[in-house]
């Protein structure tokens with residue numbers, strides 16, 4: 001194993017291959033507070049990429065109701081149980097990653113979901129036991145809150161899927177950091193399925209190869225955001241490229257949210273993959289839960305997000321989510337207007353910080369009708 | 376060399392004397408002897424196999440490269456070999472109480488492979504799939520391919536009989552069922568097939584020909600006309616794998632052969648396998 005630097009852990013760690021960062025890294029920010037679990041993203045991906053034979057059960061994009069929802073079943077808990085002592089010392093991870101905890105003879109600490117683990121795409125959907133007059137019927141650790149966690153492949157800087165493949169059939173593109181399974185080379189050993197802690201590689205029994213989210217690379221190559229982003233009803237997603245931590249630029253929306261404001265955090269950074277989908281934590285979920293999912297920065301991120309109404313830059317940038325199909329390379333706020341710009345600094349979209357609100361009286365006395373105010 | 380000659384003499388003697396009393400199979404031998412026969416049997420259960428002496432090859436777990444096989448499974452594979460002078464046919468026989476021939480998530484399939492060095496010489500390359508510059512030829516057989524060749528259909532309901540599937544895009548109008556346009560569209564929804572990955576089927580043979588220069592390097596080989604057929608019965612597999620002799624191996628000469636077995640029920644696939652070391656292989660032992 002080689003020694004590599006993982007900025008999310010604040011330290012060096014072991015990885016199967018030496019550090020080789022791509023020229024730029026595809027990355028995304030998901031605002032969990034805005035997701036309504038409509039699953040439009042799931043369907044957008046499904047109809048675009050996984051409607052073939054053998055792909056029936058695959059959800060490259062899925063949305064699960066946390067704390068209990070998970071796809072495949074208990075993918076997170078199963079690994080968390082195996083990875084003991086996930087301790088942080090400040091912003092430095094003092095526990096072991098899945099590479100460092102790999103048992104003898106293995107490349108990563110992994111586990112293999114069984115077929116039936118894929119049978120419940122969102123177990124516990126909308127389960128919430130709060131506000132029940134006579135008390136909850138069952139007692140479970142998390143009673144009166146839930147939130148939706150939308151997940152795609154994290155196009156990790158240190159992919160476990162890639163490390164686990166004994167054939168080198170998985171590669172990380174130098175031009176954008178997108179992680180792909182070479183469908184010509186894969187022989188379906190399913191080591192990647194076992195190795196990916198996010199369980200974002202799926203075995204196709206009809207082609208006998210493993211398949212995964214491709215970050216809609218044909219769209220990325222044309223400067224367009226992926227399918228599950230542009231179809232997101234809740235406008236929770238923004239795709240772009242993330243700079244190295246010491247080269248963050250305030251004008252890059254992803255850098256601004258991840259590196260500078262630290263309001264968007266990686267999912268399970270303690271696994272050690274340096275995942276590149278960053279989440280704004282749900283502000284109504286308990287801090288301890290958010291810290292387990294998103295690391296020690298969760299409290300500060302929640303506070304920053306709560307302060308967004310008085311924080312015109314942060315609020316402004318959040319308004320750009322879901323405002324354009326194009327990749328937003330830069331952004332700027334001028335007064336109450338926020339602009340998204342392309343790589344040549346040409347404006348591609350402009351949105352107001354506050355949408356104008358019109359309220360009509362519910363009853364129109366002239367026409368003697370009652371109206372519903374739909375947005 | 377002297378030891379080899381003695382071995383050769385012993386095996387020829389064994390094969391010859393026992394062929395006379397064909398009812399009783401020859402005693403086990405220390406090498407794999409490909410016994411001369413006019414017509415090679417296609418099936419693993421034909422009586423002519425009894426003419427070939429059996430070599431019992433001990434298997435060891437693949438423990439050179441990660442991921443390793445941590446728990447040994449198949450202890451031994453029983454080998455017989457026949458040749459018509461052009462082609463050598465091996466029959467591999469190993470105990471496996473579960474027949475695993477349905478692929479799926481976390482569902483591996485039974486498989487086996489025969490490996491022979493591409494260049495014959497006194498020192499064969501590393502037994503674990505050869506070395507850079509010293510390739511090995513591999514013929515790989517799989518139980519799910521055998522099931523397809525035996526008639527299993529190419530639909531998800533052939534794997535999951537109770538599956539309900541919404542219409543596939545490549546079955547939608549205006550595409551005409553069975554038309555080239557429709558076939559082309561279906562390929563696009565099966566990326567590995569679109570890239571002509573041998574692994575992805577649909578298959579006409581249960582074997583695949585590979586060439587390798589070390590662990591993790593296997594590539595499709597130029598077609599050599601290898602064939603195979605496997606039968607599972609009473610808790611064991613019997614699989615025939617036949618391939619032409621390497622060009623530099625002539626009658627009466629020796630080369631080396633190695634075998635590998637994967638048990639699907641033990642989640643064995645790829646590097647997680649049981650294997651043998653190199654075993655001497657004698658071409659055309661007298662019958």
Ligand code: SF4
Nearest residue numbers: 035038039041232234
């Ligand atoms: S489309 Fe957007 S809002 Fe709807 S479930 Fe997906 S991420 Fe959430």
Ligand code: SF4
Nearest residue numbers: 153154156160161196
């Ligand atoms: S999330 Fe999983 S599949 Fe995606 S790059 Fe990381 S390890 Fe690979």
Ligand code: SF4
Nearest residue numbers: 045213215216226228
């Ligand atoms: S980025 Fe594209 S391929 Fe990946 S989950 Fe979203 S729609 Fe699917």
